[in-house]
Amino acid sequence: MDRTVIAYVIYLLVSxxxxxxxxxxxxxxxxxxxxxVLHGDEKLADAVNHLLVVGFYLINLGFVALYLTGDDTVANTRQVFEALSTKLGVVLLVLGVMHLGNVYVLNRIRRRGVMERETQPPVPPQGWVAPTVGA
Known part of the structure; x- marks a missing residue:
């Protein structure tokens, strides 16, 4: 079997x-x-979590598939490791960037929710009291 094909198979399996x-x-x-982030709504959290996972799979597996092709043929074992390290390193960087992007966006949403909760009084107003004279 061609070393290039072996490198592709290893790349796909690991990626x-x-x-x-x-x-x-x-x-x-x-x-x-x-x-x-979603204020304790477990059902909505599960749905959003599932949608994020599906999007994560689509983007990353699409990238893995597109990044499979290479310009150079692999002639020896050393080049197999070099090609794999380059391709897997880029895949790991993309996975990390995707993760950090998700965490950043969700943290911004969470922070906005915390700010809204802090601006509301802990107890709703019970009524209005007229000011007294001389106070």
């Missing part, structure tokens, strides 16, 4: 495995964060 692992980890651990 897809990493994408699935990162998506599951983010989904499992991000659920609590989403619940806080």
């Amino acid at each position: 897809i495995g990493l994408t699935v692992w990162v998506a599951r980890t983010l989904s499992r651990n991000g659920r609590v964060f989403l619940s806080d």
